Amino acid sequence: MAFVKLNDLEIEVEDGTNVVEAARQHGIEVPHYCYHPGLSRPANCRMCLVEPHEFFPPAGAIVPARQLATGCTTVLRTAPPERKLDGKYDSIVYTDSPRVKKAREDILEFLLVHHPLDCPVCDQAGECDLQDYSYRHGHDKSRYLEVKNVPPKKDLGPDVLLYSTRCVVCTRCIRFAEEVSGTGELGLINRGSHDEIDIPRSHEGVPLQVLDNKLAGNVVDICPVGALISKDFLFKSRPWFMEKADSVCSGCSVGCNITVEYKADGVYRLKPRFHEDINQHWMCDDGRLGYHYVNSDDRLQLPLKRVDDELSPTHWADAIATITEKLSEVEAEDIVVIGSAQGTNEDNYVLQQFAHDVLKTTQLGLFGQSPGEEHKFPQFTIEADKNPNTAGARTILGSANGNVVLEGDALWEKVSNAKVVYLVSGASERTLEDAEKAALESVDFLIVQDVLPSEVTQVADIVLPGTTFAEKDGTFTNSTGWVQRIRKTIDPPGEARIDWEITQQLAKQLGGEMNYHFAGEIALAIAENVPGYADATHQKIGDAGIKLT
Amino acid sequence: MVEEKRILYEHLDVPDINTFDVFRQYDGYKGFEKAIAEYQPEEIAKMVLDSGLKGRGGAGFSTGEKWSFVPRDIEPRYLCCNADESEPGTFSNRYVLEKNPHLLIEGILICCYAMGIETTYVYIRGEFTLGKKMLDAAIKEAYEQGYLGEDIRGTGLNVNIYTHPGAGAYICGEETGLIESLEGKRGQPRNKPPFPAVEGVFRKPTVVQNVETLCNLPFIVSNGVEWYTQMGPTYADTRFDPPKPDANTGTKLYCISGDVNEPGVYELELGLTCTELIEVAGGLRGEEVKAVIPGGSSAPILTHYELDTRLDFTSLTLAKSMLGSGGIIVMNETRNIVDCLLNIMKFYAHESCGQCTPCRWGTPWVRDIVQRIADGNGRQSTITRPKFGIAENGRWGDTGETEEIYEDLDLLESVANNIANVDTMTWNTICVFGIAVSWPAVSYMRKFRPEFEAAIRESKLVTLPVAEATVPPEENYAYQQRFVPKEFADL
Incomplete structure (x- = not known):
């Protein structure tokens, strides 16, 4: 640990921490543009200038260093005893001296000379470092009278637009494409004040390569100003109008930490949230843009019942009554209950409890999205398993005595011999293979709980409208054993209900003794009954998640 | 009248000096041969340090001191010769490259021997097509004659030289910008530290030297440190107790252009004044001197009041200017x-x-x-x-x-x-x-x-008359600090 004097604070930081991070840990802001903790440090924005002090032998005193240093590249380390300042400090750094403040002001002035100041129409306004730092550290008026550069707006790829006029050439996006995605589509063209970010183009300006790797959306997040803009979010909402909730991406089994930004009428965007062991600062575009089904107009809003070979809307009471009637008619061994790898641990726990305690069946299955492709990047992996909770669902469904969790061909063979099947899906756009479809069609009475009409709901006898990750609380267990929380953001559409509530309703109708009120309560039951999940209560999981041992 | 003192440029005008044979006739490669025959590498480094040779590229940093920063335990180390001479008003390296390229090769050999370096990159300004052609030809000859390549002259010394043309950017003359460009990247300077001496070309210790600096090495080795230190003033840096010698030894290739009668490159001892220099260059063209740029276009200008400033590294630094690359531009009264x-x-x-x-x-x-x-x-x-x-009423206002x-x-x-x-x-x-x-x-x-x-x-x-256009010395911010430092010999 290095003992550092930071302004008037005496702090201890780990060796190798830079000044920006050390200051951030102690609530001091060192403004910066080009520095990003997940990328290399070119120190080109010159915004994070700080004033280190050093021992100057001729004067025999500790004096401010002649040159200001960039905070991002000034690394704090334990000094050998003879080089301690004042006999005890490993470093003395000031982030608020008059020189530093003056330098910040000057750099901000330079950053703004060519900036169009089009905040009223800029998507970044409200979460823009240029705005924030100008407000806190900048001049109140411009001295620039000359003509501003107006570089063109560019379409870099399927989801990314570049408003070059707003660019501060911090090169975060270029470094991201080189270091994290390893695809290197971006670069600088021209020189000096005509620097522009661009993709490779022919002499006629035809793109030779576009920014369409699966991590491209991250460049929008790391852009400190409004230069890189997501087409998906363009002109949709002002950032300050959106509510935010910490959640976990449901796109694959990596379990990237995300922030869901939403308003009453739907989810607006997903942004990655830092987690050191899972996704660092990033998330993939599949996950980022994969939220649209939540807002879809096709969402199931009412229970559907097959009448005259056609699914028609009905009300909950009728649907529940029909199901309980059917379930009480058949023997336990003719029932198959299939849980979902898209559902939370809580959904699956209630489901297995329903199967085991109420229906007295041990025949459970696991259903989910069909596997996709794995994508590996230098610092990021997108997994092939497109379900967020395969590991958790598998463990929890099989947690009760004698439960068997069937998957794949064994499951479909079982299904084809069953009379009643209760299938919780939640996997939007899941296509069925012929064998799977045949198995489901052969079932006498197929109950499907899903969020969108799909091939699965087409063959159902009754469809119950469930909820997506954005509409419920709960936990997901990722492929590496991290249990993390998702949070309810928006209300489910129409009369759709939270999945475990539907299951519990059915259980109650059939005489089961289940009375959970909220997801956290189920998590407590999980902690008590599922091996390995002893610490997985919502309280202990918190925002950081816990790793199963 | 001050005379030119030609050392680097002594044989510049000899016909065919660019060929190996003629170069040999004029004592070519004798410095290198003396170095490998009589001295250990450490002794050469010591000689360079003692000679007080300062880098001629612009910053004027002591060459010997720079060499001492290079960690000897990291392999490989590189020598990078900066021939990207692009400071406006500077054109001295160009003559060496075009007319006497073997001198540069000899300098490189001595540096490589002293520093245990096997690979040298010469980064030549893209516009110097002739210079690159001549140097490439000279390198080829040197390989043929056994002065480059493996096991040079049976000493076990291996030196390879690669030339690399720039693409025309001024900033690639900055040592780290040059290194980036050499590595095939965008020519943008790196953050320092680490300095190239520790982490340079391909992140390995690198000595970056200007052409002129390297060309000084053969003469220091052949003629000895004492001979070299006699040229140019050595000042006493009185900030230290006892005063530390501040050497401005050797000659400098001054590139004089602008309003003089005979513009060109003049090799002179360090420490001459502006007035003397203008005289050497055939005198002023025009009525009176209005201003002098002493070290390439980036150097602060000197007014006609400051013409007695000595043109060496220390004096010009004290005059709040710099010798830089030695590109001197003289302006007469007609210039605005x-x-x-x-x-x-x-x-x-x-x-x-x-x-x-x-x-x-x-x-x-x-x-x-x-x-x-x-x-x-x-x-x-x-x-x-x-x-x-303080206003009339005695209050602030x-x-x-x-x-x-x-x-x-x-x-x-x-x-x-x-x-x-x-x-x-x-x-x-x-x-x-x-x-x-x-x-x-x-x-x-x-x-x-x-x-x-x-x-x-x-x-x-x-365009005002000179006397009116210039601020008087008492208002000149740089003139106030200006003083001629004591010569070390005087103390």
């Missing part, structure tokens, strides 16, 4: 300083690499301000504002006097100082390009302020 500054600022605005914020957007801004003044649009010329101070301020001049100075502060000698930029911009901008404006004011007042370029 605003116009000169505009010319220089256009160059720097164009050549800024755009990596860091202050330089990327500050240099064009400075250029635009100067352009506006030169165009006669110096923003409504002057404004008058109340002067605050408007004194009733008015003072004229030239807003654009204040702006020019402020913007230039925000890129790099001339007074404190600090820069907010990554490399010293920042100060290369603000130095001329601020020094021209401060030292020739009447001419700038006149341009704004009269909405056009006005």
Whole structure:
């Protein structure tokens, strides 16, 4: 640990921490543009200038260093005893001296000379470092009278637009494409004040390569100003109008930490949230843009019942009554209950409890999205398993005595011999293979709980409208054993209900003794009954998640 | 009358000196042969340190000291010869490359021997097509003659030289920008530290030397340290107790251009004054000297009051200017300083690499301000504002006097100082390009302020007589600090 004097604070930081991070840990802001903790440090924005002090032998005193240093590249380390300042400090750094403040002001002035100041129409306004730092550290008026550069707006790829006029050439996006995605589509063209970010183009300006790797959306997040803009979010909402909730991406089994930004009428965007062991600062575009089904107009809003070979809307009471009637008619061994790898641990726990305690069946299955492709990047992996909770669902469904969790061909063979099947899906756009479809069609009475009409709901006898990750609380267990929380953001559409509530309703109708009120309560039951999940209560999981041992 | 003292350029005019045979006739490679025969590598490094040789590229950093920073335990180490001579007003390396390339090879060999280096890159300015052709031919000859390649002259020394042409960027003359460019990247300077001596080409320890510096090595080795230190003044740095010698030894290739009768490269001992130098170059063309740029276009200008400044590293630093690359531009009374500054600022605005914020957007801004003044649009010329101070009633307030301020001049100075502060000698930029911009901008404006004011007042370029255009010495910010340091011998 290095003992550092930071302004008037005496702090201890780990060796190798830079000044920006050390200051951030102690609530001091060192403004910066080009520095990003997940990328290399070119120190080109010159915004994070700080004033280190050093021992100057001729004067025999500790004096401010002649040159200001960039905070991002000034690394704090334990000094050998003879080089301690004042006999005890490993470093003395000031982030608020008059020189530093003056330098910040000057750099901000330079950053703004060519900036169009089009905040009223800029998507970044409200979460823009240029705005924030100008407000806190900048001049109140411009001295620039000359003509501003107006570089063109560019379409870099399927989801990314570049408003070059707003660019501060911090090169975060270029470094991201080189270091994290390893695809290197971006670069600088021209020189000096005509620097522009661009993709490779022919002499006629035809793109030779576009920014369409699966991590491209991250460049929008790391852009400190409004230069890189997501087409998906363009002109949709002002950032300050959106509510935010910490959640976990449901796109694959990596379990990237995300922030869901939403308003009453739907989810607006997903942004990655830092987690050191899972996704660092990033998330993939599949996950980022994969939220649209939540807002879809096709969402199931009412229970559907097959009448005259056609699914028609009905009300909950009728649907529940029909199901309980059917379930009480058949023997336990003719029932198959299939849980979902898209559902939370809580959904699956209630489901297995329903199967085991109420229906007295041990025949459970696991259903989910069909596997996709794995994508590996230098610092990021997108997994092939497109379900967020395969590991958790598998463990929890099989947690009760004698439960068997069937998957794949064994499951479909079982299904084809069953009379009643209760299938919780939640996997939007899941296509069925012929064998799977045949198995489901052969079932006498197929109950499907899903969020969108799909091939699965087409063959159902009754469809119950469930909820997506954005509409419920709960936990997901990722492929590496991290249990993390998702949070309810928006209300489910129409009369759709939270999945475990539907299951519990059915259980109650059939005489089961289940009375959970909220997801956290189920998590407590999980902690008590599922091996390995002893610490997985919502309280202990918190925002950081816990790793199963 | 001062005579030229030709050492590096002694045989420059010999026909066919660029060929190995002729070069040998004129004692070529004798320095190198002496080095490998008589000295250990450490002894050569010691000699260079003792000779007080300062890097001729611009910064004037002691070569021997630079060599001492190179860690000897990391392999490989590289030598990178900076032949990207692109400072306006400088053209001395070009003659070496075009006329006497074997001298450079000899210098490289000595440096490689002293530092245990096997690979040398010569980064040549892209425009020097002839220079590169001649050097390539000389390298080929040296390989054939066994002075390059494996096991040179049976000593077990291996040296390979690769030439690499630049693509025309001024900033690639900055050592780390050069290294980036050499590595095939965008020519943008690196953050320092680490310095190239520790982490240079391909992240390995690298000695970066100017062509002229390397060309000095054979003569130091052949003639000895004592002979070398006799040339040029050695000052006493009295900040230290006891005073430390501050050597400005050897000769310098001064490139004299502008309003002199015989412009060209002159090899002279360090420590001559501006007046003497103009005399050497055939005297002034015109009536009187208005200004002298002492070290390439980025050096602060000297007024006619400062012509007694000695043109060496220490004296010019004390005069708040620099010897830089030794590109001396003389201006007579017909020159308009605003116009000169505009010319220089256009160059720097164009050549800024755009990596860091202050330089990327500050240099064009400075250029635009100067352009506006030169165009006669110096923003409504002057404004008058109340002067605050102790007023008649004895309290702080408007004194009733008015003072004229030239807003654009204040702006020019402020913007230039925000890129790099001339007074404190600090820069907010990554490399010293920042100060290369603000130095001329601020020094021209401060030292020739009447001419700038006149341009704004009269909405056009006005060339004032020399005496009127120059601020008097007592108002000259640099003149105040200027003094001729004591010679070490005097103490």
